[in-house]
Amino acid sequence: MEPKKFLILGGDNRSIELANLLYEDGHNITISHIEGLNFRDCHIIIGPLPFTKDNKTINAPFHIEKIPIEIVFESMKKGQVLMAGGIADEQMKKAMKYGIELVDYFDREELQILNAIPTAEGAIKLAIEHSVITLHNSNVLILGFGRIGKILANMLHGIGANVYIAARKVKDIAWIKSLNYKAIGFNQLNENVGDMDFVFNTIPSLILTKERLEHFHRKTLIIDLASKPGGVDFMQAEELGIKVIHALGLPGKVAPLTAANIIKETIYNIIEERGI
Amino acid sequence: MEPKKFLILGGDNRSIELANLLYEDGHNITISHIEGLNFRDCHIIIGPLPFTKDNKTINAPFHIEKIPIEIVFESMKKGQVLMAGGIADEQMKKAMKYGIELVDYFDREELQILNAIPTAEGAIKLAIEHSVITLHNSNVLILGFGRIGKILANMLHGIGANVYIAARKVKDIAWIKSLNYKAIGFNQLNENVGDMDFVFNTIPSLILTKERLEHFHRKTLIIDLASKPGGVDFMQAEELGIKVIHALGLPGKVAPLTAANIIKETIYNIIEERGI
Amino acid sequence: MEPKKFLILGGDNRSIELANLLYEDGHNITISHIEGLNFRDCHIIIGPLPFTKDNKTINAPFHIEKIPIEIVFESMKKGQVLMAGGIADEQMKKAMKYGIELVDYFDREELQILNAIPTAEGAIKLAIEHSVITLHNSNVLILGFGRIGKILANMLHGIGANVYIAARKVKDIAWIKSLNYKAIGFNQLNENVGDMDFVFNTIPSLILTKERLEHFHRKTLIIDLASKPGGVDFMQAEELGIKVIHALGLPGKVAPLTAANIIKETIYNIIEERGI
Amino acid sequence: MEPKKFLILGGDNRSIELANLLYEDGHNITISHIEGLNFRDCHIIIGPLPFTKDNKTINAPFHIEKIPIEIVFESMKKGQVLMAGGIADEQMKKAMKYGIELVDYFDREELQILNAIPTAEGAIKLAIEHSVITLHNSNVLILGFGRIGKILANMLHGIGANVYIAARKVKDIAWIKSLNYKAIGFNQLNENVGDMDFVFNTIPSLILTKERLEHFHRKTLIIDLASKPGGVDFMQAEELGIKVIHALGLPGKVAPLTAANIIKETIYNIIEERGI
CATH class of the missing domain: 3.40.50.720 (NAD(P)-binding Rossmann-like Domain)
Structure with a gap:
């Protein structure tokens, strides 16, 4: 250029x-x-x-x-x-x-994909920091299999966690299996959440409702990565003694230089596409 | 059911x-x-x-x-x-x-995704069989980052190959990087193919043209996974002394029981969705 | 029992x-x-x-x-x-x-091996916390290929870092290659450290001497996991503006419950072996 | 040099x-x-x-x-x-x-380690070739956790198999867990072999005896990688209708160029060590 x-x-x-x-x-x-x-x-x-x-x-x-x-x-x-x-x-x-x-x-898909990398690392850091067990060999549930879900799953699998992913679409279930994770349908969530050590939410809507939280074990750590207002009934979680961390803007906090680099690459792509 | x-x-x-x-x-x-x-x-x-x-x-x-x-x-x-x-x-x-x-x-996306698993294993078997080197530590290029490309990349990375993927979309390049592979734009293909030990094509159109094949090393093994007529100028490859295997219908050949199981699961999904 | x-x-x-x-x-x-x-x-x-x-x-x-x-x-x-x-x-x-x-x-080998897991996670947490870039796609050098070196390498590779390992023995170099990491001999350290974003030391002797530190880039983060007195000339590092974290006793700090579980399993092994 | x-x-x-x-x-x-x-x-x-x-x-x-x-x-x-x-x-x-x-x-440890790479790839090729299912998502048992066991486990895990490893030493069990495989003690073999789709033997002594083979499922494929006379009661296996492949000398067969390269590197190490 x-x-x-x-x-x-x-x-x-x-x-x-x-x-x-x-x-x-x-x-x-x-x-x-x-x-x-x-x-x-x-x-x-x-x-x-x-x-x-x-x-x-x-x-x-x-x-x-x-x-x-x-x-x-x-x-x-x-x-x-x-x-x-x-x-x-x-x-x-x-x-x-x-x-x-x-x-x-920020609207560009490549930025959103690449931003999922520092987001996932930030989530991993928080999980290690706020629990008394290792991610390795723990049961980890990711809600949603979009950008963050996919990249976080890849990293958690790489660290040695047992990765479960909750998804709705038949197509996503197939992807989850093909990448060696365990798929959980949303209708099976209640039976499974009790065995989880960590739950990472990536879905930006109230997914962990009062009713669902009641099936959780108290020791489970929830890390909510969905943008405000998040996907957890925080009041209910607190009442049940379940620890929830609502982590926002992780790329800028966890890896500002990588985040700046991602913006730079995206700007270059825009320049090239528009012939600026 | x-x-x-x-x-x-x-x-x-x-x-x-x-x-x-x-x-x-x-x-x-x-x-x-x-x-x-x-x-x-x-x-x-x-x-x-x-x-x-x-x-x-x-x-x-x-x-x-x-x-x-x-x-x-x-x-x-x-x-x-x-x-x-x-x-x-x-x-x-x-x-x-x-x-x-x-x-x-066969039109269902979940079947196409899951079928990519035996396809990838079949491709790996062929690669091991028809070369004098190991996949481990070899340079492997995958053309296309669709279902087969993604799953094959995951497996080859798992075996220890250096995985390069050629893709067009800026979005796919971001995914390739985020999953730890090396991305190659199609405009950079000619400069890079000479270093590859294995090339797997998944794109169903003439991608390895006469002109592109001339940048290949003769020792490179090409495995074409694209449905007929494939993506390689086979005549030209033969003339240049480059080995090409056009591998079709791998799921049924390599893992007929797994392939049957995938059809079964797909049939169950159809039954459930249609309320049969 | x-x-x-x-x-x-x-x-x-x-x-x-x-x-x-x-x-x-x-x-x-x-x-x-x-x-x-x-x-x-x-x-x-x-x-x-x-x-x-x-x-x-x-x-x-x-x-x-x-x-x-x-x-x-x-x-x-x-x-x-x-x-x-x-x-x-x-x-x-x-x-x-x-x-x-x-x-x-604490002398038992199985405890030492299993303790390397929370140690590695703790090191990863510190690396994410104290740097402005992601581990993903960064250049990471591990000094030593013992228990911690092996397990840390496995996790960092799983997160998507480019893992380099410095080892002395020809046998270790072979292992490093066979597990898909890049091996660096100790005599090649000086030429290579300048490209590293993170250096993790696991060798309990003064390995990062005054002379070696001079080949480092100032932005490199050193995490020293070796027991006291560690393997880094800390004074020299400070003088050169290189950040060093000497991280000790990570299992108990990062994952006390996992650490207790490891001790329990070790005690069970002792009981079984001694027929107590 | x-x-x-x-x-x-x-x-x-x-x-x-x-x-x-x-x-x-x-x-x-x-x-x-x-x-x-x-x-x-x-x-x-x-x-x-x-x-x-x-x-x-x-x-x-x-x-x-x-x-x-x-x-x-x-x-x-x-x-x-x-x-x-x-x-x-x-x-x-x-x-x-x-x-x-x-x-x-051939006596050198680095050669033995590196030779385990083509051996593992050859074993994977045979497993794909001689079964009706995929390695992906199958249950795979490796007997022994030496050089071949370690490298084969790494590759099979990378392909997406569920990897079980049978080992004797408490220390090996710890390593197996720390690398995300499932450990099986030899005293638990009989209860577990029935669930296995593939069994790879790396132990050079009669490990799969008449008695043990009786706990196998007939569909299980056994690949014996141990040097002659191997580790399987071949007669008994045939009688029970269990398929066994005794695979020897895989490096030279599967990847002769890689095998030659490994010898070359080993020769260089000998030259350097002896100051020839």
Whole structure:
């Protein structure tokens, strides 16, 4: 790829890491909180993940003053592209009104897949940290067989856990068997959860209801990886004395440099596909 | 599942294995070439895989006389279901005219996934058999990352090969990396094939063209798993002295009992889904 | 095994876990700090790990008063066996003088092997915790291919790290290759350490000397698993800005219940071998 | 290593492969059946594996005339070394009388370890070939946890078999557990063999006796990898209708080039250690 001019707009440490990685690859980098909001000359503006936390200003903790989203949209010139992560529909529509090319890198499937790697490692770290037994030779149940479920299963199997996966689709059950895990249908969950040492939830809906939690053993550690509000009846779990950890945003916490690298690779893919 | 009455219609040894497995599960079984074409009383008729080889009669090598497809369609009664494998559109349309419920079990995704297991083992056996080196520590390239590609990669990695996978989609490249294989884009194939000891093709189109084969090392063994006509320019490969094995129908050859079991499980899924 | 009478003598939480596990298996248990130092009737006395911290009294943090080792030796009767962990030669000799049967369960090879499992998990947790990248796809070097080296390599490979192992013996190099890791001779260390993201030391002698550390990249995380004084020139590492974690006693910290279970199984093996 | 002069003495295709490999590494090679028994000038004479089949002459199938061992010993000069494989004590003693430096490369542990790789692959090929089910998801029992047992277990686990290992030593049981296989004591064999789909024997003594075979299921496939006379009561197995394959010399059959490479590496180790 030919060297490009990037403006790194807002963001936290991960944006700094990303700026370094782009610089190491030979690109020209301007960092907004150091060198100011200089939109001139740059080809691509890299916004933070998430894009905004208040729906009004850019997520830019290192800036002293707030940066209204409108200011950014107004400052952009023809031919410039703004890439950021986790952009709400509202902002997307606004960008369209301004005629701005706005791309959500967090929406890209390759990023979601690769982000599942630090997420899985973070979950493994939490499991080792918060239990009195080893993952090795323990019974581990993963709820859901999407990106995180698949990669977490692969790692837990590699550490030596007995991996059970709960899935709905006949097709997923076939995949689970073919990859040497034990498949559990959702209708068989209640009979099986009592034998589990660890349960990892990846399904973003209330899957561990009051009723299901009653079949759990108290010693079981639940790690909920589903985005807010998660998949566990937390109140009920607490009442039953079952430990639950709701782990969010693991890639940025557990492996910020790897996470920045994944964003960089995704940005490169977007650039290539769009011929920027 | 409640015991059902099955008529096993035509088929080869795999149909006999399937009849035994259904019988062991407590079902009532009639085998057509032994007990005649008795369509009365049975709930489900299990046809062979493939359903027909001449587009006119049932694939029934153990029968002395040919069984025209029309005879079967005419003999079937309301409420009966015919399940067979690899049914052409022509037969499907004909069945509709007769008002027959005809289901293709070979079309089901779970069967295709599970069939990839004996296919992968068969490919591994061929690779060990037809080379002077071990798979362990060899460079192995898989073309395509669909069902067979994924399961074959998992097994070859488990044996200790260095697994490279060629894929097109950015999403597949991410999956390949996340599962610890090395990803090769199709545009990088020519630079990389020369280092490969084994190449397994799973893509059903001419992927190893004359031009691409010229970048191969002569010692490389190619195993083509794609259905006819395969993905290799066989003439050119022969001219260049590159060994190619076009391996078809591996599940039935390598593991007929496992293959029968997979069909059985698929039939059970169909029964459950349709409430038969 | 027939139920036996155990006196749990001293020890920390792990001894309590062990008492529970023995109780669950149907044995009769007396716990010294609750029920007093009642040596009568018991078949086997289970001392702590380590046996003593001051070479004079039993390691017994839950006891209000110190328990001199001599008192224990004097109180024991013919036919009773004392099993404890990490017993120094001095105590062994003293026990012989008293005619006491004293067995060191920490000395047993099966315990050392099984203890390598929680040690490896603890090391993995530390590696995830103290780095900005994932273990997956990182370059990981293990110094030594003994118990911990072998089990740690297996787990790291399972998580998706690129595993390099430094070993001296030609025989170990062959094992390393046969298990799909990359072998590095000790004379090639200096050329290779610069590419490593993580280095795990398992060799209990000064292996990472001043001179060797100079070939390290500053970003490398060193986790030293060797017992005191460890295998790293810690001062030099600090000077060079290389992060080192000296991790000791991981089984008890990371997985006390698993650790207690390992001790229990070892005690059972001792009982069976000695026909107690 | 500096280029050396090798005389390749006798041997079959593997010796030719070895000659090629040494030549590719830059050494000077003379092949006895082509260029004659020219002992002059060479540093190292590489004899075949096995050294002799009749205890009198060199194993040299490509030579028209027999080569008596004595002639070789007499022809050798001071400073020359003869390396061959599988040398009987008788020949070793004779060599000493002649003052000849004779080294058995087949005796070396690294060769034995690395040879277990093609042996394991050959066993896997036979298992796939001679059964009607897949190795994946089958129950597989390995008798013995030495070199072949360890490497075969690793590969079978990688393919997705449920791996059981029978071992005697408490220490081996711990290793088996720590590597995620299921351990079976020899006293529990009879209760467990009935559930096995495949049994691989690696123990060179009569382990599958008449009595033990009676607990087998008839469908079980036994692959005996132990050197002659093997570890199975073959007559009894035949009587019971249990299929047994006694597989010998797999490295040379399954992967002659890999096998030659292993010999080459071993020869290099001998050269280095002896400072030749």
